[in-house]
Amino acid sequence: MSTTDIIDTLAGIEPGSSLDAIRARRAQARENAQKSYLALFEPIDASDFSIAERAAVALFVTGLHGESPVTAFYRAKLAAEGASLVEAIEAEIARGETSGPYGAFPAGPLSMENKAGLIYRVAADRKPALGTRLAAALEHAHLLVLRPRDAASADMKALLGAGWSNTGIVALSQLVAFLSFQVRVVAGLRTLGASLGRPANAAASA
Amino acid sequence: MSAANTVNPPVLFTQDELGWVAWIDPLPEAELTERHFAGLVDRSRAKSEYFRLLVRDPEVLEARTKTDKDIFYNTADGLPRAERELAAAATSRYNGCIYCASVHARFASTYSKRRDDVQRLLDEGIGADLGERWNAVVRASVALAATPIAFGEDNINELRRAGLDDAEIVDVINGASFFNWANRLMLSLGEPTK
Numbered sequence: 001m002s003t004t005d006i007i008d009t010l011a012g013i014e015p016g017s018s019l020d021a022i023r024a025r026r027a028q029a030r031e032n033a034q035k036s037y038l039a040l041f042e043p044i045d046a047s048d049f050s051i052a053e054r055a056a057v058a059l060f061v062t063g064l065h066g067e068s069p070v071t072a073f074y075r076a077k078l079a080a081e082g083a084s085l086v087e088a089i090e091a092e093i094a095r096g097e098t099s100g101p102y103g104a105f106p107a108g109p110l111s112m113e114n115k116a117g118l119i120y121r122v123a124a125d126r127k128p129a130l131g132t133r134l135a136a137a138l139e140h141a142h143l144l145v146l147r148p149r150d151a152a153s154a155d156m157k158a159l160l161g162a163g164w165s166n167t168g169i170v171a172l173s174q175l176v177a178f179l180s181f182q183v184r185v186v187a188g189l190r191t192l193g194a195s196l197g198r199p200a201n202a203a204a205s206a
Numbered sequence: 207m208s209a210a211n212t213v214n215p216p217v218l219f220t221q222d223e224l225g226w227v228a229w230i231d232p233l234p235e236a237e238l239t240e241r242h243f244a245g246l247v248d249r250s251r252a253k254s255e256y257f258r259l260l261v262r263d264p265e266v267l268e269a270r271t272k273t274d275k276d277i278f279y280n281t282a283d284g285l286p287r288a289e290r291e292l293a294a295a296a297t298s299r300y301n302g303c304i305y306c307a308s309v310h311a312r313f314a315s316t317y318s319k320r321r322d323d324v325q326r327l328l329d330e331g332i333g334a335d336l337g338e339r340w341n342a343v344v345r346a347s348v349a350l351a352a353t354p355i356a357f358g359e360d361n362i363n364e365l366r367r368a369g370l371d372d373a374e375i376v377d378v379i380n381g382a383s384f385f386n387w388a389n390r391l392m393l394s395l396g397e398p399t400k
Contacts, residue, residue, distance in 0.1 A: 022373045025283055029276035029380060035269035044265065066354040100353040101301050108217030113331070144390045146353055149302030151394035153229040166230045167262040173391055174266045181387035187355045188379030192372065195362045 006037050010069045011189035019193055040175045048168035052082030053134055056089050057141050061179045063093035064145050070183045088129045096120045100146035136162030137172055144176045214400045216304050219328035221311045228396040232258035247271045277380045285377035288318035289343050293378050296347040297385035300332050305398035306389050342368040347382035
């Protein structure tokens with residue numbers, strides 16, 4: 001049994017509820033989604049991607065999905081790990097919020113499905129507060145969250161040029177991609193839980 | 207993978223087998239340690255450029271791989287494998303991951319024996335009419351993939367009307383959500399090649 005499973009906590013799934021019983025049927029997935037969270041936010045080696053940078057990117061990514069219990073969770077994490085960044089990240093969320101996914105397909109028959117949208121860049125006057133590395137990470141995170149099909153090899157070069165290592169880029173990409181998963185599982189389970197009545201309802205356990 | 211390698215990117219969604227080349231350096235096979243092999247989970251994945259790139263963070267790769275395998279391969283109960291693969295393919299079609307869509311469309315075809323319907327999802331897109339049950343799975347997957355997330359009570363009701371119980375709905379949520387993870391890695395760390 002897991003202790004304080006982060007997805008269960010954020011989705012409001014109570015021990016003994018019917019959703020708890022359903023989640024228990026995918027125990028390996030549940031346990032390893034939790035291990036993914038721990039590997040990203042409590043890594044054994046943070047030398048390529050600091051703990052404060054991870055919390056800042058997490059607040060930005062979850063904030064781009066709209067305010068939710070997940071956003072509140074990562075806001076609290078950033079307040080603990082890099083409080084001076086919270087205000088700047090909130091301001092950048094407000095600048096980056098839009099609807100996705102959008103972007104371009106490879107030139108050809110799919111081009112008719114291309115959808116234009118915001119090409120987000122960090123505000124020039126906020127770059128000193130964020131620093132070159134974090135500013136580049138936020139721009140990359142916005143690309144991944146909202147227009148992942150626009151990603152190109154040039155985006156890797158931008159990160160490398162801003163001081164990210166290959167290993168740091170992999171960890172950054174995993175963190176943004178993992179959060180894209182986590183925020184959706186939580187939203188889906190909350191919606192399902194609400195449709196069952198109270199999410200904590202234990203009456204229908206399997 | 208160096209720029210000298212020839213990449214022939216597909217311009218259409220397909221069920222054909224595609225290759226994938228990384229934009230930044232994977233770890234060389236000769237440099238993999240036991241920590242890396244633990245991250246790869248299956249030793250044979252050391253042959254894959256994609257996994258040798260992700261294994262730069264072995265702890266995350268190991269946990270991600272085990273999450274993936276349980277969501278898709280644990281069919282002791284819950285949603286049939288074909289429909290989990292459909293959720294993955296629909297998510298990939300909507301986000302625009304031609305590589306992921308190719309793999310999971312093939313699996314959806316294999317397990318459902320409905321190759322033509324799967325191909326219509328790829329050709330016509332997420333609006334293709336695939337019958338009540340598949341339409342409900344596709345629409346739920348697409349609503350989950352949208353930012354902001356558009357998944358709501360209507361999706362739950364549609365899945366229930368199509369005959370899915372709560373555990374099967376959780377499998378849709380897990381499968382579709384997982385591909386929002388996978389798509390972003392495949393799309394941003396390299397590219398597909400024919």
